[in-house]
Amino acid sequence: MDPPRTKSWSIHTRPDITSKYQILTRVGSGAYADVYKAVRRADSLTVALKEIHDQQSAFREIEALQTLQHSPNVVVLYEYFWSEDEDAVLVLEYLPTDLASVIRGAKRDGLSAGEVKRWIVQVLCGVDACHRNSIVHRDLKPANLLISADGVLKLADFGQARILLETGFVAGNDHPRMLEQYSPNPAAFQPPELIPEAEVVCEGHKNQEQGALGKEVYGGQLDDLRAKDSLDIDRESSIHDGDASCLATCTTSDVEDLLKASYSYEVEEGGNDGYGPLTSCVGTRWFRAPELLYGSTKYGPEIDLWSLGCILAELFSLKPIFPGTSDIDQLSRIFNVLGNISEEVWPGCSKLPDYQIISFGKVEHPIGLEACLPNRSPDEILLVKKLLTFDPSSRATAMELLHDKYLNEEPLPVPISELRVPTTNSAQDEDSSSEWGNYKDMDSDSDSEDFGSVDVTNTNAGFSIRFS
Template sequence: MDNPLPKSWSIHTRPEIIAKYQILERVGAGAYSDVYKGRRLSDNLIVALKEVHDYQSAFREIEALQILQGSPNVVVLHEYFWREDEDAVLVLEFLRSDLASVISDAKRESGLSVGEIKRWMVQILCGVDACHRNMIVHRDLKPGNLLVGDDGVLKLADFGQARILLDHELVAADDNPPPFEPDTADQENICQAPQAGHENASQKGYVNQEPEGMSKEDSFRDDIEDDPFKSSYSYEAEEAGNDERGAFTSCVGTRWFRSPELLYGSTAYGLEVDLWSLGCIFAELFTLRPLFPGTSDIDQLSRIMSVEDPSGLESCLPNRSTDEIALVRKLVCYDPASRASAAELLHDKYFNEEPLPVPTSELRVPLTKGNQDEDSPGGWYDDMGSDSDFDEFGPLNVTTTNAGFSIRFS
């Protein structure tokens, strides 16, 4: 990508950054962040420097990645730079491709083998399971936010919309879920172990280092008592625009992968919204086209309702096996409580039957990223504006029922 480097961006004039990194080129730009490819001067490691212009997005992404550090299928946060009068800059591992590009290349070539699909799925499930075991809901899972390295390892990225769920009635989970640990008995067939050269932040001490030549006041907070990102599960249970405690915003994610409860405007939801997105991603791996490519929220809901009966989903997954259709059906459930968890799916018989998942070294990785899906960029940067069509109808009253939820326009 041959993008001229702007001369006035703060990232180019901040001494603590340019003393440690050479900024090579801009690789992405969105409403809330700009991303640059860079080189760490100390060891020539290629990294991504993500300049986040939104305080809340930066806060969420940093804290989520610190909690998930060491998870093999989550992007590595090496360190971050942040002062009160400047944007946050996150230094992330650089992964040159994503699952959207894998799907795009497969359309032009010979498609994806079942073994390849299974390996991509297992890696996605491992990343989502790591999040959910730590009570983190990503809220924007889609192929463009699933980055892929040269070695075939897939990693969840773009946690700017993530939330760390508190222990309240919205989540049915253990009070203190254990941190994610790969199954050491069968890591190749279940979860990928950390790859050589991909150090996590805790291993190398990259997070929140104090730059040389700067006073403590000018650098970042590096004591656990002062660092706002060192405390886990610290979010208040409200978001901007919501007055009722425990309410989240429904204006998150990308429409094609957004669960029906979010489309209806529900503010009482949990980890299940990620599971719906997983079902949409898995269906796209099978067919190489989006499962619900809605042009508006109303059209999106119409497409979802059309496949509620068993034959409807089968028609969307032509020439796929009964087990493959059943796998998607376990996730694309109108009732959030009926969706299978990532941990449950990792033990599904589908992944233990022939053909088995191929080794990551056999996965075909595109040389570069292709075009992104729908109207939202992905991967390194996010665009968090609402595209909800229901805004014009005014407030919504969403009520939980035995079958899921109901909606009433005020």
């Protein structure tokens, strides 16, 4: 998809914005958004102005942030500007750094076990808030986990998020409902301190009659979503993903172009029911769930749980666990650690759109997560294992992990006030394609030259590709 066409005007020339905000400097830029640091003239509050060039992304981000506006571990949306002939501009709380910067700094200064646990608790609370509201973030990664100067971590960048169930938005409206102006009291939004012995809950979930969503209840909700094909909200929304797959069926005439160029290509036309199912081309590759890499368009919050596992692994090892250079290389790296997928370990995997198209030689001796997390405790490794499982239905929920014994035993998570917060954002030091910072080159597909032998076999549906 080509980047959206650049507008002929500038945010600096929009009087509706400049009359309320003094724009200081641009702090990030990408193909679909630019972010500026600004000051609200009324009270000198520092904010971030996110100018989004893609209408679909703007729609999703506004709708998700409105739904999550009282969640302490989600970035605050103060207001937004949107008219027919102009890009949307979101006014967000300004958060100076991110978890990617924490990880980078830890390579030099280290992280205590209590610090690691506090960061994990905050991430889990943010993800739990999303999933309790039927929101799938679809792009969780350290660079999208922003951090305030006093150590509060908040999920950000909801441009790829999807709301799987109706949450009050009236279908057919051109734009999300107007947001009431509010300035939350930061003191009221502090995540609670962790309490030992299974008392770990996030703000807003303390009523024990409601209780934490266990595997049975949470799984039942996911089953209900799957029974509706996870598409009901798409049928009601004016914004659709389209029928796209990262690794999808091609015809034999496409072989030459495929081998010359990239392993990411679009699905064949046809078979669309007119409602626009979910797309598998979401998320940053290093954190993308296997079902997405195999072209699934029927998924739920479980894809965020895989991403969460990759994030926790990076917190423990201080390096990405699956830094693939292409979708195929990404799968190869996952298999080298966890072994091959099969119906035995992942019931139903053979029904994935691209399962019959892309195959790999059997990994006889996968190295296992233990080799990727050297010098980490069995409880830490088990925490990651509960998320990095092939079968999506087997992945632990965020709330389940908040009750995990690892987070409830000594050393306990440190208070937020004791966290060491970096003074700069990762985007200031890295070659970034994201408005909030990114990892260099993780979104670029490599050519077939990056791999060894490639066998292409004609099939009734087109062809299959086997990598050895």
